[in-house]
Amino acid sequence: MVAKLLRKVVHDLTLRSRGEESVAHVIAPLHHEMLDGAEEDIEDVREGKPRSKTQWISRSSDGGVATGIWECSAGTFGWYFAVDEIVHVLDGEATVTHDGKKVELKAGSVAYFPIGAQTEWCVPRRLRKLFVHREPAAIVHKFLRGR
Numbered sequence: 001m002v003a004k005l006l007r008k009v010v011h012d013l014t015l016r017s018r019g020e021e022s023v024a025h026v027i028a029p030l031h032h033e034m035l036d037g038a039e040e041d042i043e044d045v046r047e048g049k050p051r052s053k054t055q056w057i058s059r060s061s062d063g064g065v066a067t068g069i070w071e072c073s074a075g076t077f078g079w080y081f082a083v084d085e086i087v088h089v090l091d092g093e094a095t096v097t098h099d100g101k102k103v104e105l106k107a108g109s110v111a112y113f114p115i116g117a118q119t120e121w122c123v124p125r126r127l128r129k130l131f132v133h134r135e136p137a138a139i140v141h142k143f144l145r146g147r
Contacts, residue, residue, distance in 0.1 A: 035053040035054070035055045035069060035071055038053075039051040039052065039053055040052050040053065040054070042072065042075070042077045042079075043077075044077050044078035044079070044080075045075060045076075045077045046075075046076045046077055046078065046120070047075055047076035047077075047122075048073075048074055048075030048076060049073070049075060050072050050073050050074060050075025050076075050077055050123060051072065051073050052070060052071065052072040052073075053070070053071050053072075054068055054069070054070050055068055055069045055070075056068040057069065063135065064134060064135050064136070065132065065133065065134050065135075066132075066133045066135075067130070067131065067132050067133070068130075068131055068133075069090070069128065069129070069130055069131070070128070070129055070131055071092075071126060071127060071128040071129070072123060072126070072127055073123070073126055074123050074124055074125050074126065075123055076120065076121065076122045076123070077120070077121055078118070078119070078120050078121075079118075079119050079120070079121055080116075080117070080118050080119075081113045081114065081115055081116065081117040081118075081119070082115065083115055083133045083134060083135045084112070084113070084114055084115045084133070084134040084135075084136065085112070085113045085131055085132065085133055085134075086110065086111070086112050086113075086131065086132045086134075087105070087109075087110065087111050087112075087113070087129045087130070087131050087132075088108075088109070088110050088129060088130045088131075089105045089106060089107050089108065089109045089110075089111075089127065089128070089129050090107060090128045090129060090130055091107050091126070091127070091128040092106075092107065092123065092125055092126050092127035092128055093105060093106040093107070093123075093124060093125070093127065094121050094122060094123045094124075094127050095121075095122040096111070096119050096120070096121050096122075097119060097120040097122075098113070098117055098118070098119045098120075115135075115136065
């Protein structure tokens, strides 16, 4: 269902940059549509039975940046960030504990989690977020390979 919606709302805009063509995508917020794909287990569950789904939107050619929509059901779980991540909460809420500090995230909130962050997420009801992943190792590897 989301794939169909994405096909409807994604408009390819041709941009000219230094004589090269690139494609930009305009994506609708997808607040209430169900994500395609199977539910996945969350590994470090501490309370409840949270399950997640991911809808990937884009990935850079060097593999260093990716975007998507992620949602999970209610529960408490630990989460280790293996990449830098910026999140924009689309729906729901969560209390995230990182380095002993609690942060309340709700629809409209934007947060940054650095690579290596060990966090605990307490999600009282379904949470949906847009995310941007940045993987420094992929970017550095591509740069070094090009030299």
